[in-house]
Amino acid sequence: MEAGRGLVLVVEDDRAITELVALYLRRDGFGVHLEADGPGALSALRRLRPVAVVLDIGLPGMDGVEVCKRMRAEGDWTPVLFVTARDDEVDRVLGLELGADDYVTKPFSPRELVARVRTVLRRAANPAGGEVLRAGDTRVDLGSRRVWTETGEVHLTSTEFDLLAHLLRRPGQVYDRAQLLSAVWGYEAAAGTRTVDVHIAQLRAKLGPTNPIRTIRGIGYAADL
CATH class of the missing domain: 3.40.50.2300 (Response regulator)
Structure with a gap:
């Protein structure tokens, strides 16, 4: 039912x-x-x-x-x-x-x-208008929730998409894992942050070697234009 x-x-x-x-x-x-x-x-x-x-x-x-x-x-x-x-x-x-x-x-x-x-x-189910974010070979359409790289469209889960969009909205901004967990998943840091690392790895694997995500050693992650 x-x-x-x-x-x-x-x-x-x-x-x-x-x-x-x-x-x-x-x-x-x-x-x-x-x-x-x-x-x-x-x-x-x-x-x-x-x-x-x-x-x-x-x-x-x-x-x-x-x-x-x-x-x-x-x-x-x-x-x-x-x-x-x-x-x-x-x-x-x-x-x-x-x-x-x-x-x-x-x-x-x-x-x-x-x-x-x-x-x-x-x-x-939360489209964000027709804004398009770009970083190198990666293009993210917030309205249609679709992503492309130089090799074509990349299919992301809703969590992967929101994680990528969050990083690209403020390129160069460094986020620690607890900040990403709170902003993207909506959970407190006590819920555990390993899931952030796994999703970052998944994004990189899907976006390919020219992906814009950078690891900030000992802190977290950022996206470069």
């Missing part, structure tokens, strides 16, 4: 977690569709076109990372929030081969998960 905020696909094989997440999402005005394995998730994605996906990694039949890879290969850039069982899976989840929009690690607060779903959707 699709409620006012749109339909969220929740893919999790632990029934207790599934029911708790669904309860909190519905309380917040989302419709919820539940699946318990990877093949079922792909089928539901193609059939239902949800606004976001809450995707567990440890699924039967096909794990969550493979589900996300297949989504992206099919051109489906629906925001994905991964649920991980271990913190050491975070690099793999956000990873250089696919890029998720966000993640939570078990055990997690269902309120926090719903807040993160809202944040991901707000970023994805």
Whole structure:
């Protein structure tokens, strides 16, 4: 059932977690569709076109990372929030081969998960007029949320796009990881800053060797024109 905020696909094989997440999402005005394995998730994605996906990694039949890879290969850039069982899976989840929009690690607060779903959707649906930002061979259209380099269009997740746009809006400005986490993700620094490094690495891999992002050793990151 699709409620006012749109339909969220929740893919999790632990029934207790599934029911708790669904309860909190519905309380917040989302419709919820539940699946318990990877093949079922792909089928539901193609059939239902949800606004976001809450995707567990440890699924039967096909794990969550493979589900996300297949989504992206099919051109489906629906925001994905991964649920991980271990913190050491975070690099793999956000990873250089696919890029998720966000993640939570078990055990997690269902309120926090719903807040993160809202944040991901707000970023994805918040065009900023027709302004175009340029840095070297990189061109970012804020209105259409599209990015190009000298080799053609680059497909970014909503989080990657907002991180790049934030850096390019003030070229040369140095941001530490806590500042980027607060500005782009909307979280306090206590939530952890490793995700910033992983997303920066993902951006660089997608934008190629002429990407404008510079590491400021011991501090953080900046973008050059």
